[in-house]
Amino acid sequence: MAADFLLYGSYGYTGRLIAERARELGLSPLLAGRDARQLEAQAAELGLPHRAFALDDAAALDAALGETPVVLHAAGPFSRTARPMVEACLRTGAHYLDITGEIGVFEMAAAQDAKARAAGVMLLPGAGFDVVPSDCLAAHLKRRLPSATSLTLAFMGTGGVSRGTLTTMAESAGEGGAVRRGGRITRVPAAYRSMEVDFGRGPVTVTTIPWGDVSTAYHSTGIPDIQVYTRVPRRQVRMMRATRRLGWLLGSAPVQRMMKRSIARGPAGPTPEQRARGLSLLWGMAVDADGRAAVSRLRTPEGYTLTARTSVEAVRRVLAGEAPAGFQTPSRAYGPDWILQFDGVQREDVE
Structure with a gap:
């Protein structure tokens, strides 16, 4: 064939x-x-x-x-x-x-x-x-506000996480966060900032993560300052902040093996029923040097x-x-x- x-x-x-x-x-x-x-x-x-x-x-x-x-x-x-x-x-x-x-x-x-x-x-x-909906949202905001100099993106989803995603997260657990400043990708502490965002259902607290749009949104829009946030449970935010001191330990071979064994014992990913019930919500705001702003939201099926x-x-x-x-x-x-x-x-x- x-x-x-x-x-x-x-x-x-x-x-x-x-x-x-x-x-x-x-x-x-x-x-x-x-x-x-x-x-x-x-x-x-x-x-x-x-x-x-x-x-x-x-x-x-x-x-x-x-x-x-x-x-x-x-x-x-x-x-x-x-x-x-x-x-x-x-x-x-x-x-x-x-x-x-x-x-x-x-x-x-x-x-x-x-x-x-x-x-x-x-x-x-x-x-x-990663990163079709958020990249299209970033480009749409740039179209709405061509003079934009900063871009903030946020997302949240329901449905669950796959082993592959968890493995990638484990391997980068000690690397901290990343934003773009003045056109350059800049390393920042894990869970660098938190803010409230309305995805259309009322305010939700979101926290910075080193998501792919820190790279791609710049290539798509030319906007020099970019941050990406997601909804993270408070307990997980505390754990992310703890990695600022323990990053060296999380990256060590014994801890990596332990985390990956734990991941391997879990489910492969969301069930078909979880995916059918799940959804993803995205929010973005572009702002220019004069304070003008454009805000847009996006709703999509579950991520996988x-x-x-x-x-x-x-x-x-x-x-x-x-x-x-x-x-x-x-x-x-x-x-x-x-x-x-x-x-x-x-x-x-x-x-």
Whole structure:
């Protein structure tokens, strides 16, 4: 069976949702990853081709990419896995998509812009909940207030968290926070600031986190000062602030092993019922030097459900020839209103 695209990490929690969504829409991904046993079982279930290889096997990776025009990379933590896949795409001419939310991965891809343009390759990390809705919201706010000099984004969601997301969080637990100041990404303490935001249901306390938009919103809008917040339970905020003193310990090998063993014992991710009941709420405010402000809100389906929809739609667009070369963000590639095409998405401008 000929494959439409390569889906690496297809048997992970989010990878499975993506594979199922692709199948629903008539696409045939080439399922790929390191674990041959899991791939064989998944391929038999979905009736799809599969290929087992590790990312450090450059020959096998290049051969797989040579069979498809685009890869959707779903195997995190992307801080370890994105670079070899990006480099392989630049070698083979395949377009690159992933579902990361990691600032370092976005900046790594942005640094490859010139090479990607020369190769005619699109690099579009963050094609899922991280960061399609928030990036489109940022670009919409810039459109509403072209003179904006600062951007604040916030989000909250219900439904639960996958093992992959928790593993990424564990690996970065001791690194603190990040904001953008004067166009530069700046490290700040964990849980740097808190504020109240109205997502449309009354005020909610949110706290800063080093979310991907600290990188991508700047590339999308040029706004030099950016902060991202999310709703975090008070107990977790206290734990985040404690990492300011204990970051060295959280990054140690014994503690990392302990945290990852605990994560592995938990559920793979939200159940279908939890995802169906869940939703995501986003809020953004752009302000200019004269104090003028624009505020907008966005409501979307639950994050993992939305990730499957947006990432597969990005693949469909690439297959249709919509793949501008170079490093792209979702809104730069497909416009601020791209998020509005998905079922269950509503945007509101707050006057």
